[in-house]
Amino acid sequence: MRLVNEGHPAPRSRSLNAVLLAATIALGLASRRYGDQLPPFIAAYAGDALWATMVYWLASIALPRARTTTLAAIAYGISFTVELSQLYHAPWIDSIRATRLGALALGHGFLWSDLLCYAVGVAAASLIDVGLLSLAEAQRRRGNTKDTEH
DSSP states (O other): OOOTTTTSOOOOOHHHHHHHHHHHHHHHHHHHHTGGGSOHHHHHHHHHHHHHHHHHHHHHHHOTTSOHHHHHHHHHHHHHHHHHHTTOOOHHHHHHHTSHHHHHHHOSSOOHHHHHHHHHHHHHHHHHHHHHHHHHHHHHHHHHHHHHHO
16 A cells, blocks of 8 residues: 655644744743753753744744755754844844844844854754654554554
């Protein structure tokens, strides 16, 4: 029996990835709000890693059939571009960055360490994604095996 979508990646669950997105945002905001209660290393870098993780989940919702490597490249590319944009200062973009939402989305100043944090965040999201895809595939196979046994 031929598997559904054989040769093509199975689509990700948009609803599951939306839950992961919401959880990532909550963790990122909590890491900023309660940073003084976290170990200094975590407080300094978790928010940036989680920001890139959030971008990965957004990409996975927009492109549920994309390969994990494609999503990782998109997420890191966007993160890298946003970080580079922090080298540009003009009144219009600095006024956006001066708002809470603008600061969360665009950041304030370029830091090389953020690029490493983004790589860690994208790698973590990719590993979680691969694990979830493997679980979904195993469940599909069990379902297909049960269907062919009758």
